[in-house]
């Protein structure tokens with residue numbers, strides 16, 4: 001196939017055929033010819049696909065679709081390589097290294113890459129800056145609420161390096177532990193090589209580095225999460241916030257990013273958040289108020305769900321607007337130290353389409369796409 005052009009998806013696809021199980025004599029000629037024909041057809045389809053991606057450069061939706069199909073084909077190849085972790089026949093380490101270094105460099109610059117240090121830096125920094133006027137990390141128990149499945153220890157590790165006594169990373173869902181370990185090794189290497197970029201709390205730089213070296217970075221690099229974290233006061237708890245795994249009055253500092261909009265029974269959830277905090281505890285929450293369908297489909301924009309009736313639900317987000325959220329915090333007993341709206345530009349004429357209770361709200365209220373708030377438990 002077109003591997004001579006050096007296009008990587010073609011090379012990976014080559015790996016699928018190379019790794020196909022050998023046929024035994026009892027399979028017969030007909031079967032092996034059939035497989036050979038299918039393989040050729042698949043290779044032709046892939047070549048056509050790659051050419052189409054090239055020509056579809058100007059048409060974004062088509063390009064996206066074709067890239068997606070190419071991704072699914074390559075996923076099979078990657079899975080084959082994962083099952084048999086050796087260099088696929090016909091592919092040299094030089095070729096693999098080209099993919100590795102190209103992808104790595106590309107990803108390093110993406111703040112969206114959820115396994116990479118750049119995103120952890122942005123999210124942790126935002127949380128830290130929101131909290132620092134009101135509290136210090138030193139000696140505190142920190143919780144990353146809704147840490148996600150990709151880099152569950154990322155933010156908690158940065159808070160630990162900056163002085164937190166212990167940390168919880170809490171989420172409903174677990175993730176791939178081996179990948180989480182590798183991501184953590186990358187993060188720690190970045191923290192050790194550029195401490196000024198990560199050391200924010202006024203903690204002594206040697207103490208910061210000393211904390212980083214308590215992790216077994218080699219074990220993490222090899223994907224061994226438990227060994228890499230042995231004896232460290234960092235816990236990943238896979239639970240619903242309402243579950244008993246986390247005790248009441250146990251958290252001094254909490255941050256979350258894009259989590260609270262997922263609490264469908266918001267009243268009960270906010271009461272639970274209040275109960276989890278210790279007296280004097282500080283929480284910073286960044287709440288994403290946009291229609292999450294707009295992240296996966298260009299059919300929707302950030303406000304599309306406001307045009308749905310009152311009983312609509314995607315089972316994912318609560319659709320609460322900023323002006324509705326604030327009173328929940330107050331009723332639960334939180335003191336609001338900061339409450340900042342992020343405003344977007346609603347599409348022209350969309351106000352006429354809003355439905356249900358949103359009709360009672362002003363354009364200014366509905367334009368809010370996010371909230372950053374800092375709360376204290378008195």
Ligand SMILES: C[S@@+](CC[C@H](N)C(=O)[O-])C[C@H]1O[C@@H](n2cnc3c(N)ncnc32)[C@H](O)[C@@H]1O
Nearest residue numbers: 146147148171172173239240241257258259262
């Ligand atoms: C949009 S993701 C954000 C993940 C992460 N904070 C980030 O910015 O990458 C929301 C996360 O909140 C978690 N979550 C939602 N409801 C939860 C609940 N009741 N208890 C614990 N975690 C929850 C989800 O499992 C999901 O991982």
